[in-house]
Amino acid sequence: MAGGHALVRWQRTTSERSNTALQVYYDRTHRNELSFRETRQTVDIDFQHRFPLVVPFIPVQPDIVWGGGYRWTVDHLGAGLPISFDPIRRGLQTGNVFAQADVPLVEDRLKLTAGIKFLDHTCTHGNFLPNARLLWTPDAKQSFWSSATRSIRLPSRFERDGNQLIRDGAEFIRLISNPHLLAETLWGFETGYRRQITSDLSVDIAGFFNDYDHSSSESEVAPATIQIMDQRHTHIFGFEVYGQLNAFDRLRFMPSYSHLQVRNRVPLGQEVESGGDPKHQFTLRTQLDLVKNVELDAFFRHIDKLPGLRVASYQALDLRLAWKPRSNMELSVIGQNLLQSHHQEFAPELIPTMPVQIQRGVFGRFTLRF
Numbered sequence: 001m002a003g004g005h006a007l008v009r010w011q012r013t014t015s016e017r018s019n020t021a022l023q024v025y026y027d028r029t030h031r032n033e034l035s036f037r038e039t040r041q042t043v044d045i046d047f048q049h050r051f052p053l054v055v056p057f058i059p060v061q062p063d064i065v066w067g068g069g070y071r072w073t074v075d076h077l078g079a080g081l082p083i084s085f086d087p088i089r090r091g092l093q094t095g096n097v098f099a100q101a102d103v104p105l106v107e108d109r110l111k112l113t114a115g116i117k118f119l120d121h122t123c124t125h126g127n128f129l130p131n132a133r134l135l136w137t138p139d140a141k142q143s144f145w146s147s148a149t150r151s152i153r154l155p156s157r158f159e160r161d162g163n164q165l166i167r168d169g170a171e172f173i174r175l176i177s178n179p180h181l182l183a184e185t186l187w188g189f190e191t192g193y194r195r196q197i198t199s200d201l202s203v204d205i206a207g208f209f210n211d212y213d214h215s216s217s218e219s220e221v222a223p224a225t226i227q228i229m230d231q232r233h234t235h236i237f238g239f240e241v242y243g244q245l246n247a248f249d250r251l252r253f254m255p256s257y258s259h260l261q262v263r264n265r266v267p268l269g270q271e272v273e274s275g276g277d278p279k280h281q282f283t284l285r286t287q288l289d290l291v292k293n294v295e296l297d298a299f300f301r302h303i304d305k306l307p308g309l310r311v312a313s314y315q316a317l318d319l320r321l322a323w324k325p326r327s328n329m330e331l332s333v334i335g336q337n338l339l340q341s342h343h344q345e346f347a348p349e350l351i352p353t354m355p356v357q358i359q360r361g362v363f364g365r366f367t368l369r370f
Helices: 157-161
Strands: 002-015 018-032 037-052 063-077 083-085 089-106 110-121 127-139 142-153 162-168 171-176 184-198 201-222 225-246 251-265 280-291 294-303 314-326 329-336 342-344 357-359 361-368
Touching: 083 157, 089 157, 157 162, 314 342
Parallel strands: 171 225
Antiparallel strands: 002 018, 018 037, 037 063, 063 089, 083 162, 089 110, 110 127, 127 142, 142 184, 162 171, 184 201, 201 225, 225 251, 251 280, 280 294, 294 314, 314 329, 329 361, 342 357
């Protein structure tokens, strides 16, 4: 893999609530792998302006953010490989304009953030993407929030133009693209609550529900030939609980738990991959100030199994011992995945290579900040 990039950013601040920013980015990348070869160039331009909107006879002044962006990318992909593309060269363009307003409905108590984006792409035109978020803070110790948003995922280059030969035992299966795929759409809803129970204990609870349409599925269109389709409807929902406890002046605990459910629905005769996400995840992070300038951190996690990828559940523990002789200097020893010599976290799907085992590791680090 080789390449390079350049980034130029201009920013001007005229007041505490008003600023303008312009960013231009160029990237060129060349990849040459066993099953995939690509040369890609990308130009990305982003503009953003923020200012307070003054309306006569209205005491509330909402903050307005507006802007736009443009991206041009062109690729040249290798031929004669297990993964091929037709055409091997394609240019794609994406443009967007957006506006967002932060409106304090009740000062220091109730705030509404609402916005909309218009996105246009070479393959998908005329997409309106609204979003809204409401924050209620009844007092200094608790807050409620809810949000709704619509977004899209553009079909990938492989999904529209790709072709892959997959070995299945003694046979080969051909996976072919679909140039008529629609963009995957998402309506996402979230809600949450935060409570500072005492000066040393806080709890955050959040839940979400995502409704996906036109998600990718697969259909056998001929013997040993599978085509990518866009007729899957998916519901993903779950919740997360996070807490922080300052047990003593020098010791802090930060546990979290998340639960995830996935429901797929496809037309008769189509298939969909499932079981690629953990249903349960639990983490516990601790921070201990041993003596002056010496810290000991621990991070434990339990990740549930991935039945669709045949990956077992696992537990892992990371430790960090750090000494800060000066405010801008740190010497640390870090141990990762200390509970076992190795474990598997994922399995490749698109390219059937050997799965990677995450190894136990111990290393030192020196940090100096200027």
